[in-house]
Amino acid sequence: MNEHMKRPFNKDILVITDLETECNQIISMLRHNVTERLHRFGAVVGISGGIDSSLTLALATRAFGPERVLGIMLPEKDSSNESAILAQKLADKFGIQAITENITGALEGFGCYSRRDEAVKRVFPEYDPATYKMKIGVKSSGLYTNLPPLFSLTIVDSKGNESSRRLPAAEFKQIEASSNFKQRCRMSMLYYHAERLHYAVIGTPNKHEVEQGFFVKYGDGGADVMPIGHLYKDQVYQLARYLDVPQEIIDRTPTTDTYTAEQTQEEFFYQMPFRQMDLLWYAFEKGYEPDEVAPVMELTPEQVKSVFVNFERKQRTTEYLRLAPIRE
Amino acid sequence: MTIDKTLIERKVVEYIGKNTHIDLQMLTPQTLLFKEGIFDSMAFVLLIDFIEETFGIKPGDEDLVEENFESIDSITRYIGKKTEIDVT
Incomplete structure (x- = not known):
């Protein structure tokens, strides 16, 4: 955005004013990417009962129709039971076929x-x-x-x-590397079904996950299309409400569902509530001055500067995750 | 072996040489290691391990502040303070 075209920074700056148009654009792009670019017939979506995969499934269902979307629940022995219940509720709501592939045995093998x-x-x-x-x-x-x-x-x-x-x-590093088998097993299973059906794997990461590197390379980062990869978390919620994602999923606190003890994504990685992070990331990305951002966020300019330094470091140090194999 | 300020500083610089890709000639004792992007999060974890293993110091949560780790100078001062070696 050009410096002089920037809107004054405010707490509503990420509100999508025309949800229908935004949805239609995503759906149209998803359809184009899957059918015309990838030449696939439909969509496979890993569903966890979380807000991101639920919105992705809702969008895929609108793009391809329920008969061409397969939802796959991929629990393992550390997964919470709530995840499976919510994922099934989601599948029922959107009328898609959902199957369960328990990956515990594969993980034990690894x-x-x-x-x-x-x-x-x-x-x-x-x-x-x-x-x-x-x-x-x-x-x-x-x-x-x-x-x-x-x-x-x-x-x-x-x-x-x-x-x-x-x-x-x-x-x-050992705990991280061993836990990442979970996301990589899930990716393998999603591709098994996608290849079997000649479908595409639709990835579920949102903008923060992609840009801050909160995903596993060749795990949940392994997908053919990421239709919500440009959306801030608050925008994910806005669209999820618009598309009538079940309220229990909208109300659920985002968790990692990776370790045996319960843990929110904020505790594990982000260190701040989503709404605060959305606004600060937007300000960072669009080049707003800390002096303008600080009063809106009820922080000092120094605190905003430190957050920007942290964001910049996260972007830089996770670049490796976003890189395709280097072929030179 | 006697540990003094020079030895602490030399070991810290050696550590930086092994764990970053920076040309050590470019570093001064005051270079801001994190702010200037020389250290990332992994280098910080390894730095704490290095301080524990090399100097027998276990940094507590209250020690994990910028003034103790932002530069070679501040790391040297922090290690000196914890090992009760005069590094002034």
Whole structure:
């Protein structure tokens, strides 16, 4: 956007004023990409009961009709039961065929759980996966500094007592790498069905996930089309409400549904509520001055500058995830 | 081996050489490592591991602030303070 054409920064700047037109544009582009560019007959969507995959499925159903959309639930032994219930509700609402592919066996074959638990035990020798739950996350205290956040590991015993420790690099990378088998197994299964039916895999990441690198390379980042990859989270909700996604899905707090202990996406990665992040990311991306953004966000200009530095670092350090294989 | 300011600083610079792609000739003790994009989040995790392993310091949550890690100078001062070595 040209500097002099910028609207004054305000809290409603991401409100989509014409939802029907926005939906129709996405649907039309999705149809064009899948049928004319990729020459596929329909869409496979992994559905988790989360807002992003639900909106993606709603859009795909409008684009191709319910008979040419397959929704696939891909639970594993750490998944919450709520995810499957909500995903089924979504499939029923939009009248599509939904199937369940439990990937626990495949993950056991890869050693996903045992490799992860081995690293957890190096940090907490008392950890027993049969009786403890675990999660990793970032500390939000680092949000307004130029230092990147550090990951901590939390284990929760059967009585609900939590212990947290900073994760050393080797253990962090091992837990991350083993957990990523989950997204990569899901991607393989989605492509199995897509190839079987001559459909395309429709990816579900939103703008933040794509641009901040909150996805697994060749996992949930592995798809043919990402129709909501340009939408801020608040816009995802706006369109989901417009397309009548079940209210329970809209009301659900976004979770990672990756580790055994419950964990929100804010705890794991983003460090701030979605609405705040949407506005700050928009301001960062469009080049608004911290002095203009700060009063609207009830922050100091210094805090806004630090958030921008963090965003810039995230974009730079996750560029590797967005890169296609280098062929030179 | 006696640990003094020069040794701490040398080890920190060695660490930076091994874990970043920066030309060490470009660095000064005051270069802002994070703000100028020399260190990313992984380099920070590795830096904390390095400080723990090399100097036997376990940084607490309250230590994880910019003034302790933003430059070679500040890292050296922080290690000195924690190991009670005069690095002034």
